[in-house]
Amino acid sequence: MEIAYASPLSGRRLALVTEFLRKQELDYDPGCTFSVLIFENDELVATGSLEKNILKCIAVSPDCQGEGLAAKVVSELVSQAIRQGQRRLFLFTKPHNRILFGGLGFYPVAATSHILLMENERDGVKKFVESVRQPDAVPAGAIVANCNPFTNGHRWLVETAAKACERLYVFVLSEEQPPFPAADRLRLVQEGTADLENVTVCPTGPYLISSATFPTYFIKEKDQAADFNAELDLTIFAECFAKPLGITKRFVGTEPFCQVTSRYNQQMKAILPAHGIEVAELTRFAQDGQAVSASRVRALLAEGKLEELRRLVPETTYRYLKEGFPNG
Amino acid sequence: MKIQQTAAAGTMESSDIMVTISPSSGNNIEIELDSTVEKQFGDDIRRTISETLSELGITDAKVQAVDKGALDCAIKARVKAAAYRACGEESYQWGGAGK
Numbered sequence: 138m139e140i141a142y143a144s145p146l147s148g149r150r151l152a153l154v155t156e157f158l159r160k161q162e163l164d165y166d167p168g169c170t171f172s173v174l175i176f177e178n179d180e181l182v183a184t185g186s187l188e189k190n191i192l193k194c195i196a197v198s199p200d201c202q203g204e205g206l207a208a209k210v211v212s213e214l215v216s217q218a219i220r221q222g223q224r225r226l227f228l229f230t231k232p233h234n235r236i237l238f239g240g241l242g243f244y245p246v247a248a249t250s251h252i253l254l255m256e257n258e259r260d261g262v263k264k265f266v267e268s269v270r271q272p273d274a275v276p277a278g279a280i281v282a283n284c285n286p287f288t289n290g291h292r293w294l295v296e297t298a299a300k301a302c303e304r305l306y307v308f309v310l311s312e313e314q315p316p317f318p319a320a321d322r323l324r325l326v327q328e329g330t331a332d333l334e335n336v337t338v339c340p341t342g343p344y345l346i347s348s349a350t351f352p353t354y355f356i357k358e359k360d361q362a363a364d365f366n367a368e369l370d371l372t373i374f375a376e377c378f379a380k381p382l383g384i385t386k387r388f389v390g391t392e393p394f395c396q397v398t399s400r401y402n403q404q405m406k407a408i409l410p411a412h413g414i415e416v417a418e419l420t421r422f423a424q425d426g427q428a429v430s431a432s433r434v435r436a437l438l439a440e441g442k443l444e445e446l447r448r449l450v451p452e453t454t455y456r457y458l459k460e461g462f463p464n465g
Numbered sequence: 466m467k468i469q470q471t472a473a474a475g476t477m478e479s480s481d482i483m484v485t486i487s488p489s490s491g492n493n494i495e496i497e498l499d500s501t502v503e504k505q506f507g508d509d510i511r512r513t514i515s516e517t518l519s520e521l522g523i524t525d526a527k528v529q530a531v532d533k534g535a536l537d538c539a540i541k542a543r544v545k546a547a548a549y550r551a552c553g554e555e556s557y558q559w560g561g562a563g564k
Contacts, residue, residue, distance in 0.1 A: 205478055205479055208476070208477045208478050208479070208533070209476070209478055211477060212475075212476035212477045212478060212483060213476075215473065215477075215483065215485075216473055216476075219471055219472060219473040219485060222470070222471070223471075224471045224487055240477075240499075240501070241477050241531060242477065242483065242499055242529065242531035257485075257529065258497075258529075259497055259499075
């Protein structure tokens with residue numbers, strides 16, 4: 138047996154792995170940065186790859202199953218991820234592999250009929266959701282938003298939703314993405330909604346619309362993979378968040394600009410009601426006949442048009458953009 | 466020794482144990498064990514892990530261990546290696562004969 142490593146795969150080996158995965162109805166993910174290949178008599182018999190803290194594209198030849206090759210592949214990937222400083226690991230696989238990877242230190246987060254997402258911490262998602270749960274209030278509502286940065290549009294959505302439920306959870310995406318750090322985005326939402334008593338602002342952690350639950354959201358590709366990912370993301374929301382938090386309503390703004398988000402909203406309406414969650418799509422808040430969007434705010438910031446931008450954001454966000462954001 | 470970072474040692478292959486050690490959130494040793502011989506030896510394995518850490522003077526750590534039936538000496542070796550790595554310590558004191 139021979140083990141080879143690649144970071145990332147290229148050339149002949151990339152073609153070999155791609156073909157090997159295809160035979161098992163898997164696609165190679167070009168975002169992967171590290172791969173393990175196991176050969177037996179010069180033939181590829183097992184492989185697995187790593188994208189940051191996510192293990193994926195793992196496959197073992199059907200002729201070699203039950204020989205501990207999956208354990209070897211996963212051990213290699215976990216060791217590599219930890220050497221790179223990752224601590225919380227996720228694993229993407231097909232639902233029928235639950236027991237196989239369950240024996241390799243991974244625990245299920247949620248599954249759809251196509252994808253099973255696992256994590257290396259037992260009850261990780263359960264503990265996370267418990268840490269944000271408010272003692273009061275059922276039924277609750279929820280908003281999941283990027284708020285990059287927090288605008289008058291977000292403020293209006295939060296305010297409107299807060300009037301329609303006893304407790305409103307606002308989940309701000311924890312995934313790091315330019316230009317504003319996740320901790321700043323979260324703080325701006327907290328500051329901008331501090332006057333609303335029944336609103337709880339919390340991070341999504343790695344569990345909602347993150348590169349683990351929804352990799353294609355950040356790539357903005359419109360294909361079937363995106364639909365499968367959205368389904369997984371919404372299933373996690375329904376089962377791991379809404380159920381324990383008593384959330385029965387999810388509020389979302391209409392999406393006139395981004396196709397991926399617009400498609401995600403459509404799927405929300407298709408999937409969440411089956412879990413007993415009503416979806417309220419509110420027409421995007423407009424000023425001067427134009428929908429207020431964070432992307433417009435970012436564009437104005439890049440052009441240095443601070444006074445024009447000021448009209449689109451709460452005072453707290455304006456102050457941050459003017460003073461707190463170093464390379465504004 | 467003090468745990469500075471997350472580090473791992475070992476594999477999840479048969480007769481081995483993969484030990485991952487991270488800084489803990491509290492002041493204690495927290496062990497999350499997943500073992501194929503939990504029923505027979507789960508408590509023994511947990512005890513071996515804690516004792517090995519305490520020999521190294523480590524009092525707070527989060528340990529994730531996936532055991533595939535490793536022998537006691539293998540468990541000790543994996544825990545020590547992971548602990549040294551997690552502490553950023555390079556001079557290993559293995560504690561065997563000929564030290």
